[in-house]
Structure formats: C-alpha cells, structure tokens
Amino acid sequence: MKARVRLFVPSSKYSTNFIDVDLEAECTVNTLLEKLDISPVQISLVIINGEQQRKNTIVNDGDEVILFSPITGG
Amino acid sequence: MNNGYWNKALRVNLTMGTISHQYVDDEAFKQFIGGAGLATKILLEETIGKINPLGEENKLVFACGPFQGPIVPGGAKWTVAAKSPLTGTWGESAAGAGFGISLKDAGYDLLIVEGKSDKPVYLNIVDDKVEICDAREIWGMDAFQACDAIRSREDDEKLSVATIGPAGEKLVALACIAVDNHSFAGRCGLGAVMGSKNLKGVAVKGTKKVPLFDDELLQSLSNKHSKQIYQSGKESGFREHGTPCMCTPVEALGDMPIKNWTGDVWTEGAAKIGAPNYTEALNAKPLPCKYCPLGCHRQIKIEDPEEYAMEGIGPEYETLGMLGSNCLIDDPKAIAVGNDICNRLGIDTISAGTCIAFAMECYEKGWLTKDQTGGLELKWGDTRVMTELLKQIGNRDGFGAIFAGGALKAAAKIHPDSVERVAHCKGLDFAAHDPRTNFSLAINCATGTRGACHMRGMSGDVEMGGFFIPELGITSETSEMFNDENKALLAIKLQDFAALLNSLVLCAFMVDGAEMPFQAVMDMFNAITGWKFSIEDFAKAGARVFTAQRLINLRDGFDAKTDNLPKVMFEAAKEGFRAGKVPNFQVYLKDYYLIRGWNENGYVTQPVLDELGLSAYYVDPGNWAE
Numbered sequence: 226m227k228a229r230v231r232l233f234v235p236s237s238k239y240s241t242n243f244i245d246v247d248l249e250a251e252c253t254v255n256t257l258l259e260k261l262d263i264s265p266v267q268i269s270l271v272i273i274n275g276e277q278q279r280k281n282t283i284v285n286d287g288d289e290v291i292l293f294s295p296i297t298g299g
Numbered sequence: 300m301n302n303g304y305w306n307k308a309l310r311v312n313l314t315m316g317t318i319s320h321q322y323v324d325d326e327a328f329k330q331f332i333g334g335a336g337l338a339t340k341i342l343l344e345e346t347i348g349k350i351n352p353l354g355e356e357n358k359l360v361f362a363c364g365p366f367q368g369p370i371v372p373g374g375a376k377w378t379v380a381a382k383s384p385l386t387g388t389w390g391e392s393a394a395g396a397g398f399g400i401s402l403k404d405a406g407y408d409l410l411i412v413e414g415k416s417d418k419p420v421y422l423n424i425v426d427d428k429v430e431i432c433d434a435r436e437i438w439g440m441d442a443f444q445a446c447d448a449i450r451s452r453e454d455d456e457k458l459s460v461a462t463i464g465p466a467g468e469k470l471v472a473l474a475c476i477a478v479d480n481h482s483f484a485g486r487c488g489l490g491a492v493m494g495s496k497n498l499k500g501v502a503v504k505g506t507k508k509v510p511l512f513d514d515e516l517l518q519s520l521s522n523k524h525s526k527q528i529y530q531s532g533k534e535s536g537f538r539e540h541g542t543p544c545m546c547t548p549v550e551a552l553g554d555m556p557i558k559n560w561t562g563d564v565w566t567e568g569a570a571k572i573g574a575p576n577y578t579e580a581l582n583a584k585p586l587p588c589k590y591c592p593l594g595c596h597r598q599i600k601i602e603d604p605e606e607y608a609m610e611g612i613g614p615e616y617e618t619l620g621m622l623g624s625n626c627l628i629d630d631p632k633a634i635a636v637g638n639d640i641c642n643r644l645g646i647d648t649i650s651a652g653t654c655i656a657f658a659m660e661c662y663e664k665g666w667l668t669k670d671q672t673g674g675l676e677l678k679w680g681d682t683r684v685m686t687e688l689l690k691q692i693g694n695r696d697g698f699g700a701i702f703a704g705g706a707l708k709a710a711a712k713i714h715p716d717s718v719e720r721v722a723h724c725k726g727l728d729f730a731a732h733d734p735r736t737n738f739s740l741a742i743n744c745a746t747g748t749r750g751a752c753h754m755r756g757m758s759g760d761v762e763m764g765g766f767f768i769p770e771l772g773i774t775s776e777t778s779e780m781f782n783d784e785n786k787a788l789l790a791i792k793l794q795d796f797a798a799l800l801n802s803l804v805l806c807a808f809m810v811d812g813a814e815m816p817f818q819a820v821m822d823m824f825n826a827i828t829g830w831k832f833s834i835e836d837f838a839k840a841g842a843r844v845f846t847a848q849r850l851i852n853l854r855d856g857f858d859a860k861t862d863n864l865p866k867v868m869f870e871a872a873k874e875g876f877r878a879g880k881v882p883n884f885q886v887y888l889k890d891y892y893l894i895r896g897w898n899e900n901g902y903v904t905q906p907v908l909d910e911l912g913l914s915a916y917y918v919d920p921g922n923w924a925e
Contacts, residue, residue, distance in 0.1 A: 231551070235537070235544045236539075241547045241548075241551075267534075269764035270763050270765070277780050277781070293552075293763070293764070293765075294535055294536075295535065295765030295766065296552075296554075296763045297545075297765050297808065
C-alpha cells in the first residue's frame with residue numbers, strides 16, 4: 226500500500242513535490258508523520274483527496290495526502 | 300498621567316504653522332486603547348462625513364499604543380490613519396521599523412497633522428523640540444532619498460523617518476508611506492494624504508521612557524515570549540524564509556491570486572517565486588523591526604543579471620502574489636526590482652499589483668490597445684511591462700496616470716465591462732488571499748472597515764488550521780474550510796481582535812504565526828498600564844474600535860449597499876483544490892448583521908452603541924446617506 230504525500234513544512238528536509246510513502250494497514254496521518262520523522266505539532270492542516278481531515282484519519286492505499294505547517298497571513 | 304501612556308497628543312496645523320499639545324484623558328485610552336483605536340476616535344470627533352480626503356479638512360493621525368513604550372516583542376508596529384483617498388472610507392495602515400517607538404520615546408501617544416502647508420515641509424520632532432522645516436529641496440526625491448536627506452540635513456542618523464515618494468506628492472491614490480527605508484504603511488493611499496498637505500516627511504527621535512506599572516513583571520513576560528517567538532520562527536522556517544515561505548502552500552490551497560484572480564493552479568510558478576528558491580536566488584536574510592524576535596522582513600542582494608542588480612528590501616508574500624502570480628510573473632528577481640520601484644516611488648505593492656494584473660486582463664480582452672497604452676504590450680508574465688507600468692503609475696506619467704485614482708476608477712475610464720474585473724471591496728484591492736478558499740474572508744472583506752483586507756481579521760488562518768484564540772472561543776472546531784458553519788461569527792471575532800491589535804499596537808505575527816497567547820498579550824497590557832482588564836474587556840475594546848470605524852463609514856454612505864464582493868469572487872475554479880466552490884455570501888451577510896446587532900441596512904443600532912459606550916456618536920441614519 227502506498228500514499229502520495231506532499232509536504233509543506235519549510236523546516237523539514239522534504240521538497241514540496243509529491244513523494245510515495247509505503248503504508249501499513251490502519252495507518253493514520255499521525256503514523257505517517259512518524260515515518261517521515263515529522264512531529265505532529267508541526268502540522269496544522271491535513272488534506273486527503275481534496276478534503277480537510279484530522280491527524281487521526283486513516284490513510285488508505287492510493288490516497289493523496291497534503292500536509293501543511295501553520296499558514297498565516299503576510 | 301497613567302502608566303504606559305503620556306496622555307499627550309502633538310498637534311501640528313500646517314495651514315497656520317502652529318504646534319500644540321493636547322491632553323488625552325485616561326478614559327479615552329481605556330475605551331480605545333491607543334493606535335488605530337485612538338485615531339478612530341479623533342477622526343470620528345474631529346472630522347465630518349463627505350470631506351475631501353485630499354482636502355485641507357482631512358486629518359492625518361500617526362498613532363502609538365501602550366506597546367510602543369516598553370521593550371516587547373512586536374512593539375515596533377504603529378498606525379497611521381485618515382480618510383482614504385483610494386476608497387473614501389476609514390483609511391488605516393500599519394508599519395514597523397522604529398517610528399512608533401521613537402514617537403513614543405519623544406513623549407507623545409499621537410501626532411495629529413491638519414491643514415495644508417503652502418510649501419513643501421517636513422516635521423522634525425526631537426523630544427519637546429518640534430519644528431516645521433522647509434522641504435523644497437527634498438520635494439521630488441524618492442522616498443528613500445528623502446529619508447537619507449532629512450537625516451543628513453539634521454545630521455542625525457538615529458532619526459526615524461516616515462517619507463513619501465513622488466507618488467504621494469502627485470496625489471496618486473495608492474501612495475504609501477515609507478519608514479526608515481525599511482517598512483511601509485502601504486494601504487489606503489495615506490501617502491497621498493501626506494502629499495496633499497505638502498508634507499514630505501516626519502522625522503522623530505526621543506530620549507524619554509514612559510512609566511510602566513510593573514516593569515519587572517513586564518520584562519519577565521517579554522523575555523519569556525520573545526524566546527518562544529524566536530524559537531517558533533526558527534522551527535517553522537519563518538525566520539529563515541520570511542513570508543515567501545507561504546507561496547507554495549497557499550498556491551496548493553487555491554489561496555494565491557493567479558492571472559487577476561481568474562487562474563486556478565500555478566504550481567511551478569509558486570515554487571519559483573516562493574521559498575526556498577526565493578531565499579537562494581535573492582540572497583535573502585531576515586531584517587527584523589526593532590525588538591522583533593521573528594524577523595519576517597527580508598534584506599536581499601541581487602548581483603546578476605546586471606539589469607536587476609540591487610541591494611535592499613525584498614518583496615513580501617503579498618507582493619510576490621500581487622506582482623508575481625497575479626501577473627503570471629515567475630521571476631523572483633524581476634518581482635524584487637518591481638518591489639523596489641514601488642518602495643522608492645512610494646506606492647502600495649498590493650494595489651499596484653492589482654492595477655498591473657487588471658490592465659493585463661483588459662489588454663487580453665481588447666479593452667485596452669497599444670494605442671491607448673503608449674505602445675506598451677500588456678502581456679501576461681512580461682516583466683519589463685510590469686516594471687515600466689509601475690514607474691508610470693508611481694510618477695503619474697504616461698498611460699500609468701490612468702491609475703492615479705486606483706484600479707476601480709481606472710476601470711470606469713477603460714471599459715464599462717472592465718469594472719467588475721477589479722478585485723476589491725469598497726475600492727480597496729484584495730491582498731493576496733482568496734475568499735473562495737477561506738469563505739470567512741468573503742464576509743470579513745465585504746464588511747471590513749477599510750475594505751478588502753485579510754489582516755484586519757485573520758479569519759482565513761483559522762480556517763486553514765494555523766491560528767486559534769481559545770480565550771475567545773476560537774478553536775479548531777470553530778470553522779473549517781468550505782463549510783458554512785460560523786463564518787460570520789469567525790469574521791466578527793477576528794475583525795474585533797485585529798482592531799484591538801492595531802490599537803495596542805502589536806504586530807499580528809506575534810500571535811498569528813509565532814503563537815504568543817492572547818492571555819499573554821493581556822497580561823503584558825495589564826503590566827504596562829496597571830489596569831485590570833479581563834479578556835471580555837479586551838474583546839469589547841476591539842468591538843468598540845471596529846464599530847466606531849463603521850460609524851465613520853456610515854457617515855459617508857457606506858452601508859449595506861457597499862458590503863459586497865466583486866463578481867470574480869463568485870466564479871468557481873475549474874481545477875485545483877477549490878474547484879467548484881464559492882462562498883455562500885448572502886447567508887453569511889445575514890448572520891453577520893444579526894450577530895453584530897446591525898439592522899438590514901447595515902446601520903449600527905442604538906442598543907449596540909449603548910452596549911459599547913458609543914452612544915455619544917449616534918447619528919440619525921437619515922443623515923448618513925445623501
């Protein structure tokens with residue numbers, strides 16, 4: 226099982242391009258973050274397949290997951 | 300005299316050439332806090348409706364709050380206000396650098412400039428010494444040259460100096476006020492108000508320190524939160540990359556303006572102009588305002604290509620959005636040059652970006668031709684066109700002079716159908732955040748007292764999960780993206796909150812971004828003043844300030860008829876994150892009036908005025924509109 230993941234976390238080592246991440250069964254967004262070595266507190270917005278979700282949402286095979294650090298005006 | 304305030308306004312009448320001091324009582328500060336709040340009170344009491352914003356009768360108020368006295372994070376912010384020549388509404392803008400702190404250290408809470416000088420002048424304020432100085436040799440200089448010239452003439456590099464460029468002198472309605480060649484009070488055209496008074500600059504320095512109620516407690520709070528803010532900025536990447544780090548995420552969410560708000564997706568372009576590419580391409584470093592642990596502004600250095608070589612202030616996210624994505628320009632160096640042109644000529648990069656993108660759309664649609672533009676081919680993404688048109692707008696020259704009154708007034712001259720292509724509320728152009736991504740912004744902007752503005756109510760950041768105020772009941776449960784729940788309530792709470800921040804005056808990034816709790820803001824306020832404000836008192840002060848600004852607008856006929864959104868904000872995206880989605884605006888508007896306690900015409904009702912202690916300002920609605 227794999228999810229396509231895009232990260233908007235300026236302080237992380239990842240670019241903002243999509244990456245494929247292997248999933249185990251019942252993998253949540255929190256578990257996914259653990260695999261990517263990103264602290265859940267760094268993530269304020271979770272979008273899965275275009276819908277706003279929570280960090281305890283289960284990620285399924287083929288899901289498109291976009292994760293954001295806090296976004297503020299400028 | 301109370302702690303945290305001097306209880307003193309400095310009043311300069313440029314017609315009479317007089318300088319006077321005015322006592323401001325404690326009650327005024329308890330009700331209106333300071334900054335934007337006190338400026339609101341001054342304009343409400345000392346001006347009447349229907350005045351000409353560029354006439355002698357308009358008043359320009361430079362205002363500090365309690366946070367400009369002590370060393371506190373985010374305390375470099377200050378406010379300037381007047382009736383806006385761009386919109387005809389309440390006009391207010393905030394800037395950083397060191398001006399507000401210097402004005403406070405000189406012994407003043409406010410500087411009120413009235414009348415009109417018969418020749419160009421600047422003010423030089425050093426503690427009790429206040430002079431109206433001849434600026435004829437400085438008139439015509441750009442905003443940065445004027446700052447340097449005033450410092451040189453006064454032989455004092457430590458002066459904090461607010462200046463205008465040629466745009467302000469020539470009464471261009473998108474003229475801004477530059478501060479210390481670093482920060483800008485960009486919005487609402489207040490640089491043109493300075494120009495209308497023949498006021499080229501205001502220089503200020505002070506050696507006084509306002510008394511504080513509990514200095515020890517304040518220092519302890521300030522140190523604690525400064526450390527936390529610094530750490531937060533470091534961890535989030537905000538300190539390293541500044542606001543340009545917003546480009547790629549907000550583009551992914553459909554929040555970034557693309558092609559005069561008609562585009563849906565611009566992924567590669569956003570990556571080119573945003574961080575980390577921005578930071579590398581422009582050699583960008585943090586340039587903090589005084590006492591700021593976050594440092595969002597950028598100092599940049601471009602060495603090649605030669606035509607773009609420059610060193611100075613880098614564009615913020617808003618400028619990247621308005622001069623970049625909104626014009627389909629994906630070269631950060633070209634945008635940096637455009638930003639520098641705006642800064643020196645003294646025009647707001649947000650409104651200027653609206654003008655350029657709008658002109659490009661008009662050209663594409665055939666509403667503008669090469670014959671009308673003096674040969675300029677206004678094609679999307681053309682960097683030379685962008686920089687040339689910025690020069691023309693700022694100098695009120697050539698085809699660009701058509702934008703002297705702003706994009707909306709230009710549209711009326713260009714083509715009748717073009718008017719609805721201007722993205723604005725009450726004449727103030729949208730900054731680079733799209734209400735079709737964050738629906739609360741739709742109602743926030745439509746009812747905003749200075750027009751469309753995401754910073755006079757940062758409700759969008761709540762919807763995107765980046766900002767909460769649990770003390771005010773604003774949590775992750777309050778309102779999510781794309782549903783209709785609590786949009787009006789969220790907009791109201793954030794409008795009032797922003798009015799409070801701009802009265803304190805406190806930089807919004809300290810709380811929205813760097814996560815300083817609202818409780819801490821209140822604790823610092825109480826430590827400064829010795830007052831015992833509760834969260835409810837604090838929130839009510841914000842509501843009072845916002846409502847008083849509404850009263851100023853109502854006097855000028857801005858009521859329910861102008862609480863609206865431009866057509867483009869009801870056009871759904873065909874692809875991308877917000878595809879098919881538009882705000883359910885009329886539902887939010889109805890809720891908004893109901894929660895505010897306003898009537899169906901958008902008038903503030905008597906019980907609301909009574910509740911907020913604004914009864915003295917009641918005006919018969921029949922006298923508001925013509």
